[in-house]
Amino acid sequence: QAQLVQSGAAVQKPGASVKISCEAFGYTFVGYTIHWVRQAPGQSLEWMAWLNAGNGNIKYSEKFQDRITLSRDASASTAYMEVRGLRSEDTAVYYCAREVPIDYVWGTNRFLDDALDLWGQGTVVVVSS
Amino acid sequence: DIEMTQSPSSLSASVGDRVTISCRASQTIARYLNWYQQKPGEAPKLLIYAASNLQSEVPSRFSGSGSGTDFTLTISSLHPDDFATYHCQQSYSAPPTFGQGTKVEIK
Numbered sequence: 001q002a003q004l005v006q007s008g009a010a011v012q013k014p015g016a017s018v019k020i021s022c023e024a025f026g027y028t029f030v031g032y033t034i035h036w037v038r039q040a041p042g043q044s045l046e047w048m049a050w051l052n053a054g055n056g057n058i059k060y061s062e063k064f065q066d067r068i069t070l071s072r073d074a075s076a077s078t079a080y081m082e083v084r085g086l087r088s089e090d091t092a093v094y095y096c097a098r099e100v101p102i103d104y105v106w107g108t109n110r111f112l113d114d115a116l117d118l119w120g121q122g123t124v125v126v127v128s129s
Numbered sequence: 130d131i132e133m134t135q136s137p138s139s140l141s142a143s144v145g146d147r148v149t150i151s152c153r154a155s156q157t158i159a160r161y162l163n164w165y166q167q168k169p170g171e172a173p174k175l176l177i178y179a180a181s182n183l184q185s186e187v188p189s190r191f192s193g194s195g196s197g198t199d200f201t202l203t204i205s206s207l208h209p210d211d212f213a214t215y216h217c218q219q220s221y222s223a224p225p226t227f228g229q230g231t232k233v234e235i236k
Binding site for chain 1: 175179226
């Protein structure tokens with residue numbers, strides 16, 4: 001059964017860094033893209049970045065591009081996200097999620113789309129002095 | 130970035146009720162719209178992709194419709210397990226963006 005298993009909760013002081021891992025089980029890790037999404041307390045979901053686990057291509061949200069770094073270890077089927085310069089506003093649950101490509105026909109047209117079909121359990125990061 | 134706006138932000142309903150949640154995009158997104166269900170303390174779960182396609186093993190009481198800028202998630206008969214928060218997400222253009230969520234509570 002496919003699953004993503006994330007590293008455990010972390011408590012960090014302002015200005016520190018945190019590195020979260022996301023290990024894939026039950027599917028071919030390098031065949032998919034991994035997204036990182038966070039959710040602050042009581043807030044909605046906020047996309048941060050994605051990493052193509054096969055070719056290593058990365059795209060960062062403009063909001064986070066100066067403070068986060070994505071990486072992967074294909075031999076360990078694991079993706080990583082490091083967040084630097086932590087602030088209290090970074091207190092949130094951080095999720096990794098697998099992107100699944102979708103190829104479908106609607107009417108007479110063919111569409112290529114994607115969705116996040118498999119999510120990690122989330123990693124709580126608390127930033128507090 | 131494309132802004133996604135859901136309405137209502139929350140609603141109270143009873144088991145057996147028909148529930149409708151709306152999602153509006155700030156620009157046309159064709160049918161590049163996904164819906165997720167999230168229960169407290171859990172990760173989101175994909176319900177519907179490409180506006181109206183039911184994800185595998187999702188009950189048929191869930192349905193999605195719409196195209197362009199206006200989309201709807203419908204639960205035909207609310208089950209106890211359906212009390213949760215529902216999020217829409219556009220996959221039309223980067224960055225992917227989510228609505229603010231609609232919390233479905235027990236009346």
